[in-house]
Amino acid sequence: MGSITLENVRKSFGSHDIIHGASLEIENGSFVVFVGPSGCGKTTLLRLIAGLEDVSSGQIRIDGADVTDVPPAKRGLSMVFQSYALYPHMSVRGNIAFGLKMAGTPKTEIDRKVESAASILNLTAYLDRKPRELSGGQRQRVAIGRAIVREPKAFLFDEPLSNLDAALRVQMRQEVTRLQKQLATTAIYVTHDQVEAMTMADRIVVLNAGRIEQYGSPLELYERPANLFVAGFIGSPKMNLIGRAVAGEFGAATIGVRPEHIAVAREGEGWEGTVGVAEHLGSDTFIYVDVPQVGTLTARCVGELGIQVGERVRLRPDQRRIHRFDTEGRTLAA
Amino acid sequence: MARKVTGAKLAVSTAGAWLVGFIIFFPILWMMLTSFKTELDAFATPPQFLFFHWTTENYGVVQERSDYMLHAWNSIVTAGGSTLIAMLIAIPAAWAMAFAPTKRTKDILLWMLSTKMMPAVGVLVPIYLIYRDFGLLDTRFGLVVVLCLGNLPIVIWMLFTYFKEIPKDILEAARMDGATITKELIFVLTPMALPGIASTLLLNVILAWNEAFWTLNLSSSAAAPLTTFIASYSSPEGLFWAKLSAASTLAIAPILILGWFSQKQLVRGLTFGAVK
Numbered sequence: 001m002g003s004i005t006l007e008n009v010r011k012s013f014g015s016h017d018i019i020h021g022a023s024l025e026i027e028n029g030s031f032v033v034f035v036g037p038s039g040c041g042k043t044t045l046l047r048l049i050a051g052l053e054d055v056s057s058g059q060i061r062i063d064g065a066d067v068t069d070v071p072p073a074k075r076g077l078s079m080v081f082q083s084y085a086l087y088p089h090m091s092v093r094g095n096i097a098f099g100l101k102m103a104g105t106p107k108t109e110i111d112r113k114v115e116s117a118a119s120i121l122n123l124t125a126y127l128d129r130k131p132r133e134l135s136g137g138q139r140q141r142v143a144i145g146r147a148i149v150r151e152p153k154a155f156l157f158d159e160p161l162s163n164l165d166a167a168l169r170v171q172m173r174q175e176v177t178r179l180q181k182q183l184a185t186t187a188i189y190v191t192h193d194q195v196e197a198m199t200m201a202d203r204i205v206v207l208n209a210g211r212i213e214q215y216g217s218p219l220e221l222y223e224r225p226a227n228l229f230v231a232g233f234i235g236s237p238k239m240n241l242i243g244r245a246v247a248g249e250f251g252a253a254t255i256g257v258r259p260e261h262i263a264v265a266r267e268g269e270g271w272e273g274t275v276g277v278a279e280h281l282g283s284d285t286f287i288y289v290d291v292p293q294v295g296t297l298t299a300r301c302v303g304e305l306g307i308q309v310g311e312r313v314r315l316r317p318d319q320r321r322i323h324r325f326d327t328e329g330r331t332l333a334a
Numbered sequence: 335m336a337r338k339v340t341g342a343k344l345a346v347s348t349a350g351a352w353l354v355g356f357i358i359f360f361p362i363l364w365m366m367l368t369s370f371k372t373e374l375d376a377f378a379t380p381p382q383f384l385f386f387h388w389t390t391e392n393y394g395v396v397q398e399r400s401d402y403m404l405h406a407w408n409s410i411v412t413a414g415g416s417t418l419i420a421m422l423i424a425i426p427a428a429w430a431m432a433f434a435p436t437k438r439t440k441d442i443l444l445w446m447l448s449t450k451m452m453p454a455v456g457v458l459v460p461i462y463l464i465y466r467d468f469g470l471l472d473t474r475f476g477l478v479v480v481l482c483l484g485n486l487p488i489v490i491w492m493l494f495t496y497f498k499e500i501p502k503d504i505l506e507a508a509r510m511d512g513a514t515i516t517k518e519l520i521f522v523l524t525p526m527a528l529p530g531i532a533s534t535l536l537l538n539v540i541l542a543w544n545e546a547f548w549t550l551n552l553s554s555s556a557a558a559p560l561t562t563f564i565a566s567y568s569s570p571e572g573l574f575w576a577k578l579s580a581a582s583t584l585a586i587a588p589i590l591i592l593g594w595f596s597q598k599q600l601v602r603g604l605t606f607g608a609v610k
Contacts (some may be wrong), residue, residue: 104510
């Protein structure tokens with residue numbers, strides 16, 4: 001079991017508020033990602049749940065029990081740190097076994113559990129090595145091994161993949177997701193990478209300046225962003241946000257169109273503009289078009305269109321997929 | 335760009351280094367040489383460097399006149415005991431200041447250091463009176479207490495600097511792994527900080543071993559460590575250079591040998607944190 005509830009959790013350092021009253025319901029077994037720009041408070045929120053920081057006010061419950069004043073050691077959670085934070089003076093075996101030893105688990109059971117965790121993570125051959133003799137990816141696995149071996153109520157991941165190279169990151173991303181589904185243990189995962197958030201999460205919490213902007217499934221966030229911030233943050237390349245007179249035509253202060261929802265043609269209807277930059281990825285082409293009165297718009301075309309820089313093109317947004325926002329940045333009902 | 339070191343330059347700087355080393359070591363060498371001279375040779379002008387009548391007679395006299403083993407044992411007990419107690423207090427103290435600082439932590443550290451700026455003689459009278467009234471004069475326990483208190487600020491400062499270098503994440507990981515604070519200190523912090531703890535220990539033993547002000551003032555015979563033992567050769571019967579040198583050589587021998595074998599650890603300790 002591992003359901004986690006936050007009720008109006010606040011955190012301030014001195015007079016400076018870091019988290020302004022976060023309320024959240026995390027279901028048992030779900031994979032929840034906290035995402036947001038740096039400094040938005042996502043790591044602080046995770047550390048509050050871990051108990052490594054004290055909440056200023058509000059309540060945290062795990063499986064219904066109030067743990068707000070329970071020390072981290074007694075919350076039954078395990079954490080994977082960004083720096084891995086392995087114990088440098090212990091072997092891989094010692095690192096993985098440490099939590100079990102602290103819990104006073106009998107030796108034979110520790111051995112059995114460590115061996116099984118090591119085999120899940122392909123670490124069996126390295127059990128007697130020290131962390132400094134391992135590669136980054138292997139250290140990462142040890143950190144995960146240390147977390148899973150204790151069979152915690154929930155895993156807390158603090159940007160665990162940010163120190164790996166791009167290829168390894170994609171591979172570990174899939175492994176972590178698979179492992180979490182296999183163990184059916186609640187996981188909270190902090191990242192600033194929205195691709196990680198979209199691919200791994202059952203549900204995403206978008207944070208900005210210490211506030212929860214939206215909590216929902218990846219596709220909900222993509223299709224129905226609650227406000228301008230979420231609209232701009234989720235999706236790559238970013239959603240085109242258009243203000244001024246053009247938005248007025250749609251009865252909004254700002255409108256947003258995703259690059260993939262703009263049709264590009266050499267002639268016909270739509271906004272006319274000049275191609276400033278074209279990025280050819282093979283499978284897709286991103287073109288950046290300067291449109292007078294509207295601004296620079298990004299459009300995504302599937303495949304290779306053979307459009308050159310300096311060409312004049314027509315951009316036609318998909319009318320059904322235009323997002324409208326009011327002056328406060330909130331999404332207007334369709 | 336690395337500078338090219340020519341053979342001649344290397345030879346000059348090596349010779350220079352040896353010269354500086356020799357100058358620093360000279361007083362100790364001179365003391366050792368004097369301890370093997372007769373009292374007459376010890377006074378000779380011009381001084382005799384190597385060609386004098388070598389004798390071990392002084393050592394015999396010193397051993398006869400006073401009990402070297404007793405004083406050596408007192409030194410070991412007071413230096414070792416005060417260091418151990420200081421470490422037991424300083425490790426948790428430095429841990430708290432390094433990993434759970436409050437806004438007053440800096441002030442406390444500075445305040446502790448400031449106690450070392452005050453001349454010790456300033457508190458001699460009150461401490462002497464307290465020791466007299468509690469019957470601590472000339473007791474090993476009394477010396478252990480005063481040496482421990484005297485060195486505690488330095489020990490805490492040194493450990494604090496070492497602990498600061500340890501990533502906080504690792505201790506937090508231990509906490510997440512279910513370690514209590516005591517277990518975190520014993521199984522994670524102490525083994526990781528072992529090099530730093532070892533050099534602090536060593537430096538403190540040396541400081542306590544060499545401490546003369548308090549040991550001379552608070553002990554006379556039964557608890558007297560080697561410092562008092564040396565001093566006893568300088569006053570009562572006038573100055574006997576050769577015997578004083580023999581006594582001094584005996585007094586510094588243990589710590590010199592300890593320092594020799596642990597110099598690598600000691601140098602690391604003194605320069606720790608200077609270069610990341």
